[in-house]
Amino acid sequence: MEPTITAYEFSYINQQVTHLVNTYKSVNDPHIRDIVLAETLENLTPLLPNDEPITKAFLQGVKIDFLSRVQAADLIETLIPLVIPFPKLSPKQLEKLFKKVKKLKHPEWGSLKLHELTYLGWNDGGNQKKYLVAPYQDRLIGIQGEFSPQTVKGLCAICHTIGNVSLFMSTTKTSGLGTYTKNGNYICRDSAQCNRQLTDPLPLTDFLTTVRPKK
Template identity: 30%
Template sequence: MEKQTIQPFLTVANYHLLEQQMNKILHTLATTIDKNVILAVRGLVETEITTKITMTATEAQIVEQLFAVTDRTQGENFLESLKPYVIPFKTVTASTIKSLFKKEKKLKMPNLVDMDFQQICYFAWDDPGTHRKYVIIEQEKQLKAIKGLFGNSTIKGICAICNRHADVGLFTTSVKGQVVGTFTNHSNYICADSAKCNHHVSDMHKVNEFFDRITQ
């Protein structure tokens, strides 16, 4: 009988969540020998994962290997073994970008050559010359985009996208209002480094809420 192939079932955000929770276990193992504390942390990690990631019994068996991780090498091997099960961000091409930002006459294109779509939850790049930041997100299997001005200066603060403490800058977007000729501006502090921000994202619900909020 042919072995059934397990299809990708983890979002990029799910993968980041698993990595973060694994690091929580490894940090505990490195800082205490109290078996009760270690057991409690493993229990909290299991609860966090099983409540946030919907899986079949077979898929759960793959993820459950994380709960037994005891060292960094074992953990990294586990994360590597998960990559075939990660659903990548929808591939973005130059023509895709041009169609999403078709009103931009002098659009600065991002570097797509080295982009790993299996590592990002949203796609973003900067145009330092115009102080613009461009953001593309995937919702309901469709790519949606928005642009905004990104401030020159950064401060330490909480990012509105990943909700982590980081170097953030003011991202100001403008969308058409319900009345013709009017616009609504939204200003939020987000990570200056979109790559690091992406790596911190472990909950796409929050990302979608942010995008919905600044496009309404």
């Protein structure tokens, strides 16, 4: 079985199923429920491999008369084998992406759900830094930046969701004359939560274009 679903598609599927569950809990009109179910199936079916037994069982599970939150969570879990996980990088691979960082704080791999990660992000609170590893132009790149300790309610530049965000700033260009340019934006403080909310990779690409070092 070859995984075919991206992490951001998995997040989208999760959000669609959650919306369906919320509809069942808040709407009594069976006609409206049927419409939302039909829309959900229409949105999800193209993302799922049609020759997989897991897909057939998942869609049948979604179609039951009243889908509870617990049942939905169990259904979503069945799709995990079909999701392309974020690669688990070795210490050497990580350090190669952050060559200028002398003492790189590594992510806690044991706490990460790789099937939920479109990008990898972790905080170094002691140094007020944040590190990102993300796909950019068909390769993984590493970005380090200053991460403000102040958290505000705002729009994340990566997942485009309102939540707890902090200002991320990276050095994007140096002139060689002792001056440098910094660029950044507000992003989710919790990268795991950000990934769960990320359903479109384009804002992530735009953010990386802004904050990556320029030659």
